[in-house]
Amino acid sequence: MVEIIQGLYDVLGVQGTANMGDLFGVVSTLFLLISGVLQFISSGGKALPAPSEETSPSKKEEVPSQEAEEKVEKASVEGVPVTIAEETVVETKVDVVPWSERLKKGLSRSRSQVWGKLGGLFQGKGLTDDQLEEIEELLYSADIGPQTAMELTEALTEKAKEADFGEKEFKAFLFDFLKTRLAPIQADVDPTLYDFDESKKGQTKVIMVVGVNGAGKTTTIGKLATKLTQQGAKVVVGACDTFRAAAVDQLQVWCDRAGATMIRAKEGANPSGVGFDALQKAISEKADYCILDTAGRLHTKGNLMDELAKSKNVLKKLDETAPHHVLLVIDAITGQNAIRQAEEFHKTLELSGLIFTKCDGSSKAGSAVSIVQSLKVPITYIGVGESVEDLNNFNLDEYLDALLDMN
């Protein structure tokens, strides 16, 4: 190699004799040249950024574009936490907690205060009298109804005698016990109550939402309207609770956010008239849904049930099949008392579904079992918080899974 370099020196007329140092210099230069060419090829032919550019702090402090700011504003209104990515201007990250987690979190009180404690009593060694008493007390506090509680206590007393009937077996048994009772009733739920069916576009489905005051009617309608418009459905909402201006304004905010049309009347106007106007508007605009928010109490001496019956019947003048659904909102905290309320509403209005709200604030989410059983009316939606994402369609398996923590 040294001789080759000496030959090169001679050709180029370089003075001096080639040695090992010159050889090392030539080899290093060749190595750098080859590695540079390889880097160029691996970068796809693009020049690599200078190290100073890569670490430049001014690049990271880039101001978000107007488009990104608008996205954040819209998302925060919808209750969806959004963060703007540091590096790029318009890229956003949407941090949405999955429904299964929301439901599990929402039912955590019922789980920890009732069902989890019950499960802990089964250790595969039978039950003492004290433990039996504890089971009865826990079931009573769960508000699942006296009949179901009695049947369950009897069945569990027998089951506990079986060898190896531990917590896991208890959960599996309870899951089946509750599912057997509820599944036939839940099978009747109309899927278009939650999932907008494009093939039925323009066939106005009328949903009347009723319930005692404070149960969560307006909030639920707001969430529902949002979910439906997000699927591309056209929604008209009637503010039939005309007795409180604040209630109408509350609904207006929800409708504005959802992109739904709201029909409102002057304070104190006739509620059935508002329902009629809302449906008329919905039909004329070929809306997919017409949702009616109703009052939970009256300021007059009039009877709430009579007023609601009138509101329901007047809709038939426009569409004899309307309303297609009358849904009763039940606050989970009400527990067993909700049965009496529900029976009264059912007698007058023939309920087609129940909406179970505020399950997050109550250990009595299990009371759904007795209400569904005694009314033979299915639960359509369940609410576990105040944001839009906290409302979802009621899926029995999902509910029992979360209530009993099956995993």
Ligand SMILES: Nc1nc2c(ncn2[C@@H]2O[C@H](COP(=O)(O)OP(=O)(O)OP(=O)(O)O)[C@@H](O)[C@H]2O)c(=O)[nH]1
């Ligand atoms: N934690 C929790 N709060 C809820 C839920 N649903 C509704 N709420 C809250 O319950 C309160 C009452 O809700 P509304 O929707 O105004 O109830 P309403 O039935 O329309 O009440 P009236 O119009 O007075 O008859 C509000 O503060 C809601 O934010 C839920 O699932 N979880």
Ligand SMILES: [Mg+2]
């Ligand atoms: Mg209301």
